[in-house]
Amino acid sequence: MEQNTAPYREHNRTSLTKEKLKQGFLDNLYFIQGKFPTLASRNDYYLALAYTIRDRMLHRWISTATNYYESGARTVCYLSAEFLMGPHLGNNLVNMGIFGMVKEVVEELGLNFEELLAQEEEPGLGNGGLGRLAACFIDSLATLEIPALGYGIRYEFGIFEQTIVDGWQMEKTDKWLRNGNPWEVPRPEWAQEVRLGGHTEQYTDENGRLRVRWVPAKIVLGIPYDTPILGYRTNTANTLRLWKSEAPESFDFEVFNRGDYYGAVDQKVTSENISKVLYPNDEQLSGKQLRLEQQYFFVSCSLRDMLRVLAIQNIPLSRFHEKFAVQLNDTHPAIAVAELMRLLLDEYLVDWDDAWEITQRTFAYTNHTLLPEALEQWPLPLFASVLPRHLEIIFEINSRFLDEVRIKFLGDEARLARLSLINEGGERYVRMAHLACVGSHAINGVAELHSELLKQDVLKDFYELWPEKFRNKTNGVTPRRWMILSNPSLASLVSDRIGNGWVRDLEQLRQLEPMADDADFRKEWWDVKRANKVAFAQYIFKRTGILVDPESMFDFQVKRIHEYKRQHLNVLHIISLYRRLKENPNLEVPPRTFLFGGKAAPGYHTAKRMIKLITSVGEVINRDPDIRDRIKVVFVPNFNVTTGQKIYPAADLSEQISTAGKEASGTGNMKFSMNGALTIGTLDGANVEIREEVGAENFFLFGLTADEVYALRASGYHPYDYYNTNPHLKDVIDLLRGGSFSRGDADLFRGLTDGLLHHDPYLLFADFQSYVDCQEEVSRAYLDRDHWTRMSILNAVRSGKFSSDRSIRQYCEDIWKAEPVPITLLGQNEEPT
Ligand code: C3B
16 A cells, blocks of 8 residues: 655654644643543653654654665664663653753643653663663664664563662562553564473474474463664664563463363463563573573564564575674573574474574674673573473584584593583583574674683683684763763763764764863863762752762762672772771861662672671761761662663762673773763773773772782682781771671671681782772872863763764674665655645
């Protein structure tokens, strides 16, 4: 059917004039919410506004889909178990370039714009850095006009909401969908069937060939829910496609459960369980059957969806890898390697060699961690019970792979065992990272140091086998959300001086370097920071009842709570400073507010105790009259994208203090630096590159290097010796052990202190003195406001490298071979009616 699309352009629902926006808003309140202003709630208004904006995105979305369909261009498919998107409304307004106008429209209607923005529940479908990276990447893909789809899971419950009760973390389920989600469109017509469990059988096909059939124990349906992802000031609107699991009614109700109504309902419940909840573990494997089912579920749906697109575009199957570049975001989707093989072999009857070539040319794998406990492995019996056919295929991949290794490394049996897809030491496991490496044509780390350490350590044997597969793609973050939306005053200060080309080309910020020497500019810069701090101080007071002084240095450590990230090292310094201030009230240090934020995995008891440590130390210090507010310690509850947007702009100092060699990259470090915070950090992850960019003189460096960490461990590390020989460290630990921060309860932190004294796997004691000395340097630097502001400006304007646009350009050139497809809006050549 031919359709004239011109009428949609000036329609109430699409036009961008203020009058039409107002009319559209009131129409949506009436026709979608079924409300009129006297009865409407804040949520009704938010939804009406969201629908009004979505209406204006649809033309781009539909035009983009049509353009892609016609161009047949190569499409990037980003497979990720997590997408930590954050609220959509503000970001969509920024990317469409209508933030200011819509604010005016809302205010002219007598409503509070900020309140409506705050009404949106953030889709917290991720744990931390890995999920947020996926969100930044799909923003950049759309901005760079690259045909791309994000594929993941539409969890009904995202990352839990954290509250602090008596200083401890409590978890509440995240009911983000309870008030409706205006941004998504369900596409039940593109549902996919996913099989699970059962067994396999051999049969002979009509040509007399032996084939395998998988007889599953159950089938679940995957329903895609699509969300448009706008590029910044482009016509591109790409798609985030998240799968929800449902029971296929005909299957359960008629065939298998005839007469057993309750049993059938039970089936329905278990089917829906698959996409029910995000596992809240960050860098720790859980080994649960449901998690493997989640991974397979979304991967299978996504690959079948690609095959559907291939068919409607009439592209032969042999060109699958030319049409799609599929990125595996960590090992969570690594089962895709076996699933694409299975689809090609069993369902499309492709030969092994051809199927394997297509598979390897399709996939690329990003590794995000060096922590051994985060490398996914599945026990063989569990794997076999969920994915019996995939296990057979993995054995076959492995046997062919090991043959290749044998030829290259004759007689090296130990190497074969190390490389095998199956871990045979004791209980047998499938090693997902190995599956990802073998099935991909490219393997990358997420910062230069991390990529080097992968080659030297975690993936050394693969590097020796296939050095050409390895590369680095340093992470980045989107300046749209993390500067324009979060820090509008800083963004407009910058744009006033250099225009707004920097938003798409962040290196342009360097044009501002000379301004660091301009006293007027420095004053404006300081005032922006100061205003952001005042706003954040009000926020803290509302959330925690703690009053903090915006004149004090705002020193932040926000990230997941983890021993390797060393929030407790930060606490050791706070205690040592507190002690010195008590002893010498005339100590010349600037007032400081130490702020922490981050969630602990609910089952990670040490991390939960680290939160209790922070809040307990805060309780004592914040109340101590001797300190007279010179230091404050605050735990900001429920750190997420929304609170992050308030935090980064208000920060003076960014704590990036992981043990060298442990943090793959970090991305919060980049957000802080972009917003003018100085970093105190180790030579770990992307800190190394941040320091290179901003200049060593504008970065507070401390601690052992990764090489020194290895050497120290190898020579035998004895934390107790540091305690014995460093009286400051001893005092700090003794205060903790004596119950000074636990109302006399000497047991509360005994596990933590004993762990440090006798094991200290993350080398806090080895880095303690260097950290404390470096913090003194920070304090001295802050006393010189001019100098500090100069450094702050240079940090921000030299952070161009850390735009996710740069990361995505490199992935496109080097791994995906994907080109931009600029979008022509439908009806652009037609006359508006
Ligand atoms: C994180 C790493 O811990 C960060 O260093 C890194 O910046 C991000 O990924 C993005 O690359 N990570 C995570 O959040 N969850 C994991 N399971 C593994 C790594």
